[in-house]
Amino acid sequence: MKKENKSVIIWLLSGCVLLFLMVVVGGITRLTNSGLSMTDWHLVTDTFPPMTEAKWQAAFDEYKKFPEYQKINIHNDFQLADYKFIYFWEWFHRFIGRIIGLVFFVPFVYFLAKKKLDTPTIKKCIVLLAMGGFQGFLGWFMVRSGLIDNPDVSHFRLSLHLTFAFITFAYTLWVALDLIYPERNINKILPLRTIARYALVALLIQIIYGGFVAGLNAGLIHNHWPLMSDGEFIHESVFIEQSSLVKNLIEGKSGVQFVHRTFAYVVVAAILFLFFKSKKYTLTRTQSNGINTLVVFVFIQFLLGVFTLLYSVPLALGLIHQIMAFFLLSAMTFTLHRLSK
Numbered sequence: 001m002k003k004e005n006k007s008v009i010i011w012l013l014s015g016c017v018l019l020f021l022m023v024v025v026g027g028i029t030r031l032t033n034s035g036l037s038m039t040d041w042h043l044v045t046d047t048f049p050p051m052t053e054a055k056w057q058a059a060f061d062e063y064k065k066f067p068e069y070q071k072i073n074i075h076n077d078f079q080l081a082d083y084k085f086i087y088f089w090e091w092f093h094r095f096i097g098r099i100i101g102l103v104f105f106v107p108f109v110y111f112l113a114k115k116k117l118d119t120p121t122i123k124k125c126i127v128l129l130a131m132g133g134f135q136g137f138l139g140w141f142m143v144r145s146g147l148i149d150n151p152d153v154s155h156f157r158l159s160l161h162l163t164f165a166f167i168t169f170a171y172t173l174w175v176a177l178d179l180i181y182p183e184r185n186i187n188k189i190l191p192l193r194t195i196a197r198y199a200l201v202a203l204l205i206q207i208i209y210g211g212f213v214a215g216l217n218a219g220l221i222h223n224h225w226p227l228m229s230d231g232e233f234i235h236e237s238v239f240i241e242q243s244s245l246v247k248n249l250i251e252g253k254s255g256v257q258f259v260h261r262t263f264a265y266v267v268v269a270a271i272l273f274l275f276f277k278s279k280k281y282t283l284t285r286t287q288s289n290g291i292n293t294l295v296v297f298v299f300i301q302f303l304l305g306v307f308t309l310l311y312s313v314p315l316a317l318g319l320i321h322q323i324m325a326f327f328l329l330s331a332m333t334f335t336l337h338r339l340s341k
Contacts (some may be wrong), residue, residue, distance in 0.1 A: 012176035062214035067151035155215025199270035209260040218253040219313040288336030
């Protein structure tokens with residue numbers, strides 16, 4: 001790591017921490033059904049929550065016009081105090097998004113003016129800024145889907161929003177790693193790099209389906225393991241929920257859960273294959289540490305997934321499961337970087 005890059009690295013890693021925090025709060029927002037509490041998007045005026053009881057009541061009255069209240073919460077004795085709780089988590093989620101925008105943009109302009117960024121890093125940072133802006137759009141695109149007729153967001157849009165947040169984090173970490181480890185072609189092992197790339201693709205598919213499961217509340221059914229029910233590895237509902245098998249596997253609760261719980265074995269197998277294949281090569285310390293960490297993390301994540309399912313997605317387990325996915329992607333990004341550069 002070059003000394004002149006230290007401040008830039010701290011900046012990028014700070015962005016990683018904030019992105020991690022935003023995903024955690026996003027998970028809480030989803031698990032507490034808070035995502036539809038703010039029914040509009042204003043870049044400036046929503047920066048802080050209502051400051052008076054009259055403004056709170058006005059916001060609550062606006063919320064009452066939308067499907068989530070009219071079709072669900074109106075029957076649950078839902079009061080202003082309940083609304084303040086769900087409003088907080090959605091507001092906090094958006095507030096962190098604003099902070100991330102400032103943390104990325106203002107230091108970027110400063111580093112640019114001070115000529116602390118080389119041309120490749122400038123290009124990567126511009127991509128990061130574009131990704132951040134697009135992520136904000138995806139957030140509102142997701143929320144919008146739950147404000148029309150169906151009092152829930154589209155699971156496709158939720159998964160897109162979640163997965164793109166993971167990808168943005170991974171790319172931010174990759175840019176930071178480029179500066180932390182500026183050397184090139186040091187012990188680059190092409191066979192292991194290829195395996196790691198396939199493992200990354202498998203992990204991203206699993207994250208996408210994790211978003212589907214969250215969006216459809218598919219973790220609340222078939223709360224058995226390793227079978228979906230007594231004596232059945234594949235529950236019959238996997239085939240009959242929707243009009244076709246493809247729709248069953250991307251729109252049906254049983255089908256989506258089946259893919260997510262079964263594809264976990266593929267992710268574990270891919271990482272174990274990388275681990276055992278790596279024993280044939282002489283690795284650097286960082287390469288070995290990365291692969292070993294991957295193995296530990298993937299088994300922790302697998303067990304968390306099992307217990308989250310068995311206990312019907314309690315808030316704490318659901319959140320820890322999502323956090324562990326973040327750690328697993330971090331380890332995967334680090335390992336792939338060390339095998340590539």
